[in-house]
Amino acid sequence: MESDRISCHISVRKVYERIKEDGMSNIWDRYEAQGMGGDPDRRCNFCQAGIRCDLCSNGPCRANAEKDKRGVCGITADGMAMRMMLLRNVMGASTYQYHTEQTIKTLRATALGKTPFEIKESEKLRNFAARLGIDTSGDKNEVALKLCDFVEADFRREYGRSSRIVEILAPQERKEVWKKLGIFPDGIHSEIMRTTSSSLTNVDGNYVSLALKAMRLGIAMGYQSQIVNEYCQDILYGIPRPHKIRVDLGVLDPDYINVLPNGHEPFLGFAMVQLARQKTWQDRARAVGAKGMRIIANIETGQEMIQRWEMDDVFFGYTGNWIMQETVMATGCIDLFVADMNCSMPIDPLYAEKYHFKLIPVSDLISFEGIDERIDYVPEKALEQAARLLQMAIDNFSERRKMVSAVTGLTMNEAVVGFSSESITEALGGSIAPLLDAIKNGTIRGVAGLVSCTTLRDTGQDCHSLKVAKELISRDVLVLSMGCGNAAMQVGGLCSLEAKELAGPGLRELCEKLEIPPVLSFGTCTDTGRLADLLGLISQALGGVSLPDLPVIATAPEYMEQKATIDAIYALALGLYTHVNPVPTVTGAPRLVKLLTQDCKNVTGGCMDVETDAKKAVDAMMEHIESNRSKLGI
Numbered sequence: 001m002e003s004d005r006i007s008c009h010i011s012v013r014k015v016y017e018r019i020k021e022d023g024m025s026n027i028w029d030r031y032e033a034q035g036m037g038g039d040p041d042r043r044c045n046f047c048q049a050g051i052r053c054d055l056c057s058n059g060p061c062r063a064n065a066e067k068d069k070r071g072v073c074g075i076t077a078d079g080m081a082m083r084m085m086l087l088r089n090v091m092g093a094s095t096y097q098y099h100t101e102q103t104i105k106t107l108r109a110t111a112l113g114k115t116p117f118e119i120k121e122s123e124k125l126r127n128f129a130a131r132l133g134i135d136t137s138g139d140k141n142e143v144a145l146k147l148c149d150f151v152e153a154d155f156r157r158e159y160g161r162s163s164r165i166v167e168i169l170a171p172q173e174r175k176e177v178w179k180k181l182g183i184f185p186d187g188i189h190s191e192i193m194r195t196t197s198s199s200l201t202n203v204d205g206n207y208v209s210l211a212l213k214a215m216r217l218g219i220a221m222g223y224q225s226q227i228v229n230e231y232c233q234d235i236l237y238g239i240p241r242p243h244k245i246r247v248d249l250g251v252l253d254p255d256y257i258n259v260l261p262n263g264h265e266p267f268l269g270f271a272m273v274q275l276a277r278q279k280t281w282q283d284r285a286r287a288v289g290a291k292g293m294r295i296i297a298n299i300e301t302g303q304e305m306i307q308r309w310e311m312d313d314v315f316f317g318y319t320g321n322w323i324m325q326e327t328v329m330a331t332g333c334i335d336l337f338v339a340d341m342n343c344s345m346p347i348d349p350l351y352a353e354k355y356h357f358k359l360i361p362v363s364d365l366i367s368f369e370g371i372d373e374r375i376d377y378v379p380e381k382a383l384e385q386a387a388r389l390l391q392m393a394i395d396n397f398s399e400r401r402k403m404v405s406a407v408t409g410l411t412m413n414e415a416v417v418g419f420s421s422e423s424i425t426e427a428l429g430g431s432i433a434p435l436l437d438a439i440k441n442g443t444i445r446g447v448a449g450l451v452s453c454t455t456l457r458d459t460g461q462d463c464h465s466l467k468v469a470k471e472l473i474s475r476d477v478l479v480l481s482m483g484c485g486n487a488a489m490q491v492g493g494l495c496s497l498e499a500k501e502l503a504g505p506g507l508r509e510l511c512e513k514l515e516i517p518p519v520l521s522f523g524t525c526t527d528t529g530r531l532a533d534l535l536g537l538i539s540q541a542l543g544g545v546s547l548p549d550l551p552v553i554a555t556a557p558e559y560m561e562q563k564a565t566i567d568a569i570y571a572l573a574l575g576l577y578t579h580v581n582p583v584p585t586v587t588g589a590p591r592l593v594k595l596l597t598q599d600c601k602n603v604t605g606g607c608m609d610v611e612t613d614a615k616k617a618v619d620a621m622m623e624h625i626e627s628n629r630s631k632l633g634i
Contacts (some may be wrong), residue, residue: 001029001031001032001460003395003460004215004460004461005321005457005459005460006044006461007461007462007463008322008460008461008462008463008466008488008492009102009249009320009411009461009462009491009492010319010411011250011410011411012249012250012324012327012461014329014410015407016028016327016332016359017174017250017412018045018407019134019326019327019329019330020445020531022330022354023459023518024326024351024354025258025347026326026331026449027323027326027345027347027456028463029353029483030455032148032389034461035462037130037390037438038285039413040456041457041458043103043240044634046062046063046588047583047585047591048587048590049081049584049585049586049587049588050062050080050081050084050085050584050585050589051064051077051080051081051269051588051589052080052267053064053071053075053080053084054060054082054552055199055200055201056072056073056201056287057073059152061073061080063075063076063077063080064077064587064588065077065078065588065590067165069542069598070283072089073202073205074205075203075205076205076589077391077588077589078207078589078590078591078592079205079206079207079208080589081205081210081508081588081589081592082210082370082536082586082589082592083199083204083205083207083265083411083572085210085213085214085565085584085586086198086199086210086211086213086217087199087502088562088565088568089195089214089217089218089562089565089569090192090196090199090217091562092221092466092561092562092563092564092565092567093188093192093217093218093220093221093225093566094192094518094568095341095562095563096221096225096226096526096563096566097155097188097189097192097221097224097225097411098231098365099225099229099264099265099341099342100224100225100226100228100229101152101155101230102265102267102341102377102437102452103223103229103232103233103236103265103267104152104228104232105379106236106267106334106379107142107147107232107235107257108145108148108379109146109237109380110144110236110379111140111141111142111144111145111148113140113141113147113379114379114380115128115379115383116271116274116380116383116386117237117271118236118380118566118581119140119141119144119233119235119236119269120235120238121235121236121238121239121510121526122234122235123139123148124231124234124235124239124290124422125134125140125143125144125235125241126143127142128147128231128235129143129146129147129150129602131151131168131169131171132147132151132164132165132168133148133168133460134146134147134150134348135481137199137522141621143273146212148580148603150164151165151224151232152230154187154224154501155187155188155189155224155363156187156190157186157187157190158186158187158190159188159194159204159468160189161186161188162184162185162186162454163184163185163186163188163224163287164167165223165227165228165294166185166219166220166223166224169223169227169533169536170219170223170224170536171536171539171540171546171547171548171632172544173185173544173546174546174547174573174574174575176574177604177605178216178219178576179257179601181212181215181603181604182205182216182572183212183215183216183219184214184216184219185217185219185220185224187220187224187304187446188217188220188221188224188225189543190586191216191217191220192217193290194213195213195214195217196214197212198210198502198539198608199275201458202411204499205354207589207592207595208595211592211596212455212597213251214566214571215221215569215572215573215604216481216573217569218567218569218570218572218573219573220565221483221531221566221571222529222532222570222573222574223529226526226527226528226529226530226532227524227529227530227532227533228529229526230527230529230530231367231525231530232525233266233304233308233339234420234529234584235408236505237270237304237321238268238308238309238310239308239420239422239423240307240308240417240418240420240423240523241418241420241422241423241426242416242417242419242420242423242427242516243311243416243417243418244309244311244414244416244417245306245310245311245318245414245415245416245417245490246311246316246318246412246413246414246416247317247318247319247320247329247412247413247414247415247487247490247491247610248319248320248411248412248413248491249319249320249331249409249410249411249412250409250411250412250413251296251316251317251318251319251556252296252319252328252331252333252410253291253294253333254331254332254333254401254406254408255290256285256290256291256293256294256316257285257288257292257293257294257335257393257394257396257397258294258295258296258336258393259272259276259293259294259295259334259335259336259338259389259390259393260295260296260297260298260319260334260336260337260338261295261297261298261300261301261302261305261329261340262298262299262302262325262337262338262339262344263299263300263301263339263340263341263342263344263363264299264300264301264304264309264340264341264343264388264524264525265301265340265341265342265363265527266301266305266347266584267339267340267377267379267382268362268377268382268385268386268389268577269295269297269301269302269304269338269340270305270309270445270534271382271383271385271386271388271493272295272338272386272390273295273305273309273314274316274384274386275383275614276293276294276295276314276363276389277312277314277315281293281390284394285389285394285397285403286548287399288308288397288398289398290394290403291315292313293314293390293393293597294313294314294315294316294393295314295315295316296316296317296318296319296334296366297315297317297318297319298318298319298320298325298328299319299321299322299325299343299425299484299487300342300343300483300484300524300525300526301340302318302319303318303486303523304523304526305416305522306417307319307417307418307521307523308418309489314476316381317412317609318449318487318490319463319486320482320487320490320491321453321454321462321484321485321488322340322343322345322453322454323454323455323456323462324461325345325348326345326347326351329348329351329352329355329357330351330354331355331406331407331410332355332359332400332404332405332406332407332408333406333407334355334602335357335358335392335393335394335396335397335399335400336357336358336360336389336390336392336396337352337357337358337359337360338360338389338391339359339361339363339364339366339368339443340361340363340366341363341365341366342365342378342483342563343542344361344366344368346368346369348368349368349369349370349371350395351494352371355400355404355462356399357396357398357400358392358393358396359371360373360374360389360392360566361373361374361375361376361539362374362376362377362389363376363377363567364376364466369508369612374413375388375389375475381527392445393455408471410573413491413493413497414496415490415491415493415496415517415521416495416497416516416521417490417495417521417542419480419516419520419521419523420522420523420530421524421530421533421534421537424520424534425542427514427516428514432537432541434539435538436538436541436542438506438510439551439634440634441513442506442629442634443476443506443510444476444477444478444510445476445477445506445508445551445622445625445626445629446477446478446550446551446552446553446625446628447477447479447480447551447552447623448472448477448478448480448527448552448553448554448555449480449482449522449529449531449535449548449552449554449555449571449576450468450469450472450479450480450481450485450486450489450555450556450557450562451480451482451483451525451531451554451555451556451567451571452465452481452482452485452486452555452556452557452558452559452564453465453483453484453485453486453525453556453559453561453564454484454485454487454488454558454560455558455559455560455582457558457582458581458582458612459558461488462485462487462488462491462492462558463490464489464558464581464614465485465488465492465557465558466488466489466494467557468555468579468614468617468618469481469488469489469494469519469557470494470502471614471615471617471618472555472618472621473494473499473503473504473507473518473519474502474503474504475504475618475622476504476505476506477507477621477622477625478501478505478510478518479494479518479519480509480519480520480522480534481495481520481522482522482523482524482525482528482529482531483524483527483528483564484525484556484560485556486523486524488558489521491518491519493519494518494519495520496505496515496518497511497515497516499517499519500512500517500518502518503597505516508532518572525563525567525585527565528567528571532570532574535547535550535552535574538550538552540611542596542632545632546575546605547574547575547576547605548575548576548601548604548605548606548630549632550628551625551626551628551629551632551634552576552577552625552628553576553578553579553621553624554568554571554578554579555557555576555578555579555580555583556568556578556579556580556581557579557580557614557616558582558584559580559581559582561590565584567578568608570603571604571606572596572600572606572607572608573604574606575602575604575605575606576605576606576622577606577607577609578607578609579606579608579609579610579611579617579620579621580608580609580610581610581611581612581617582612583610583612584610592596597609597610607628609621
């Protein structure tokens with residue numbers, strides 16, 4: 001694979017050449033090797049259609065809907081495909097929830113004075129607690145402890161006892177729909193248990209029932225995991241507000257000690273920034289011959305950090321998303337790669353050995369072959385653990401400089417990040433009325449939530465995401481970007497103020513008036529819940545318009561993993577028009593395909609589109625937006 005089939009980013013393609021010269025296994029060659037018949041995107045026809053199952057010893061089984069060929073247990077092609085989708089959704093939801101519970105542990109320990117952190121947003125703490133019906137008397141630490149108690153009790157609410165968080169936070173119209181369908185969730189632990197148990201062989205083979213259970217799980221995840229997680233991280237580390245950052249591989253300077261927190265949890269990343277900003281640590285770095293020490297944000301952990309904290313010469317910049325991980329390592333610039341709960345690759349130890357950096361897991365979820373040294377994050381020990389990590393990086397610098405030549409001359413650009421519900425409202429003068437007015441008068445036609453990963457399926461890294469986003473903004477659709485796809489927008493230049501030149505006339509006018517990019521950096525995949533909450537506010541401000549009737553769409557132009565699949569199902573439960581690419585592995589299940597792409601519209605109001613051509617996909621999104629505008633009379 002060459003050029004754009006590798007990546008849209010010049011820096012990544014340049015370091016890929018170094019990887020090839022060094023004879024290293026890499027994601028592009030491995031992807032190509034998985035193809036069949038000379039086509040890197042072709043896989044086993046049954047697997048690609050989602051009609052293969054190996055859950056029991058009678059399998060693997062293959063199904064064929066046209067011939068009514070079923071699994072040994074009798075499950076249909078539709079049931080087989082939906083059951084596998086549900087299992088992926090369970091993995092995604094449980095991973096989101098793991099992150100959330102780590103956040104609550106950190107908030108609790110901080111309120112007790114046992115971490116290096118502090119509650120930065122006491123007003124948001126009190127507002128969120130009051131919204132949940134929690135007594136807000138007492139100091140901020142007492143309120144934080146009551147909030148922790150409340151949400152943890154809700155997570156564990158048993159079967160038959162509806163979630164208080166969902167009851168309080170969800171729009172009234174959605175709650176009525178969900179209760180009518182029997183998909184209003186209980187505690188997320190109960191939902192994870194029930195959906196996992198339902199996927200056992202010979203338990204639930206009904207594709208409709210399994211789809212409804214997936215939606216129920218998605219609703220629990222969206223409100224209990226995502227919203228609670230992001231709002232509590234805001235409370236601890238600050239509400240995202242617009243500021244400029246440096247992006248792309250050029251942020252890596254080999255003359256500095258470079259520490260990369262990687263994954264999805266920002267706790268030790270923030271702790272290391274706090275320490276590295278101290279003169280003592282910079283002096284230690286200079287004592288071994290470095291110009292200083294820098295913390296470089298990486299992947300989703302990096303997104304959590306850059307949205308909230310501004311850059312300086314210590315917290316220096318952001319690299320990009322997960323597919324470019326090997327190129328980050330192969331630059332020869334890094335001394336420590338700190339791997340938390342998600343998005344660290346099993347291949348990483350080979351890169352650590354070749355390019356002489358320390359690879360340290362910091363979550364009990366993460367393990368690498370051949371890596372025995374680890375530091376599992378404990379909130380009460382965050383300062384001590386951060387110090388140990390920084391010292392490892394310092395100790396590594398001399399060997400790395402001696403053994404590895406660095407790739408230099410890599411691109412470094414600028415992006416504007418830090419948009420949230422609060423900061424968007426602040427940018428609009430303290431009210432969302434100007435945004436609503438811009439939608440009503442047609443200055444912008446609608447809003448797109450781009451909630452995406454990045455994948456090599458069909459195109460190179462980020463290429464399809466950028467095509468879809470460019471099509472949307474050219475048609476006066478404001479894009480709110482989340483997940484690994486957000487890095488595509490940042491590194492690809494669409495989160496810069498200059499990108500307004502790519503926007504349609506109405507959106508360009510709005511960008512100039514508010515001094516914002518046409519693509520607003522809205523956070524990580526976890527911020528899907530934040531987006532749902534914002535849509536609820538817009539719905540309420542418009543007089544209670546149901547979410548399916550808003551001029552809003554969701555798109556995942558390059559979804560990749562299990563967390564993305566539960567996001568998509570959650571979007572369908574919200575009633576959103578939901579575009580996903582590449583085509584999910586359900587094409588061998590015709591009734592399930594019809595349920596997701598057509599019939600769902602009469603169930604929750606949402607529907608899924610799986611168009612693979614960027615222009616045609618946006619054509620369909622615009623048709624939906626314009627139809628809803630007509631329905632609303634705007």
